[in-house]
Amino acid sequence: GAVVSQHPSRVICKSGTSVKIECRSLDFQATTMFWYRQFPKQSLMLMATSNEGSKATYEQGVEKDKFLINHASLTLSTLTVTSAHPEDSSFYICSARVAGIRPTSDSGANVLTFGAGSRLTVL
Amino acid sequence: QKEVEQDPGPLSVPEGAIVSLNCTYSNSAFQYFMWYRQYSRKGPELLMYTYSSGNKEDGRFTAQVDKSSKYISLFIRDSQPSDSATYLCAMSAGEGGSEKLVFGKGTKLTVNP
Numbered sequence: 735g736a737v738v739s740q741h742p743s744r745v746i747c748k749s750g751t752s753v754k755i756e757c758r759s760l761d762f763q764a765t766t767m768f769w770y771r772q773f774p775k776q777s778l779m780l781m782a783t784s785n786e787g788s789k790a791t792y793e794q795g796v797e798k799d800k801f802l803i804n805h806a807s808l809t810l811s812t813l814t815v816t817s818a819h820p821e822d823s824s825f826y827i828c829s830a831r832v833a834g835i836r837p838t839s840d841s842g843a844n845v846l847t848f849g850a851g852s853r854l855t856v857l
Numbered sequence: 858q859k860e861v862e863q864d865p866g867p868l869s870v871p872e873g874a875i876v877s878l879n880c881t882y883s884n885s886a887f888q889y890f891m892w893y894r895q896y897s898r899k900g901p902e903l904l905m906y907t908y909s910s911g912n913k914e915d916g917r918f919t920a921q922v923d924k925s926s927k928y929i930s931l932f933i934r935d936s937q938p939s940d941s942a943t944y945l946c947a948m949s950a951g952e953g954g955s956e957k958l959v960f961g962k963g964t965k966l967t968v969n970p
Contacts, residue, residue, distance in 0.1 A: 738900075740900070768958075775865060775962065775963075776962055777861070777863075777945065777960040777961055777962040777963060778901070778945070778947075778958075778960040779960075780957060780958070783957075825898075827900050827901070829900075846903075846958075848893075848900035848901045848902070848903075849900050850899050850900045851898070851899060851900045853898065
């Protein structure tokens with residue numbers, strides 16, 4: 735089945751530094767990837783939708799200059815947290831949609847796969 | 858009112874019990890309903906997917922959707938310790954259900970041996 739690999743799984747950095755998180759689709763091509771953020775005991779909040787070859791679409795309230803998203807190929811999207819601060823500490827999860835498969839009422843869910851997540855701690 | 862409401866629990870049951878997890882929602886445009894299981898420090902894993910109203914069964918899991926009441930449920934029969942995880946409901950109005958999923962907060966379930 736479709737596998738999404740996310741790296742690193744855990745990262746600790748100093749305040750003011752930038753951190754890059756990679757999301758790769760291992761055995762399929764992903765035209766669309768989604769980046770989520772999850773705080774403890776909270777639901778996943780969609781941050782942005784990343785489309786291959788075009789600019790990401792950010793959700794309201796998400797700073798695009800803070801969270802840089804690049805989807806340069808059909809198998810890789812990256813999220814860069816720039817000038818990270820302690821309040822950026824969170825669990826970041828990507829998901830990918832399989833290219834070329836049009837979801838149906840029964841198979842729609844088959845085309846969205848989540849990565850294992852990346853836990854960012856900013857000191 | 859939040860778009861999706863889910864009781865965070867925690868919920869603790871003995872092995873073999875029937876577990877009922879629920880979510881309510883306010884957006885009548887939602888048509889695609891999903892349940893995800895998330896183990897600690899891991900990404901969500903799809904369990905069940907339902908389009909529109911009705912029931913869907915897969916092994917020990919049954920998903921129910923009542924669009925008239927804006928209420929969805931996940932039932933787990935013969936619960937096992939390996940079912941211990943956080944269960945997230947998710948829903949979408951978009952075609953195919955993969956766009957802009959709106960998640961509940963998740964219910965933490967512990968199944969005690």
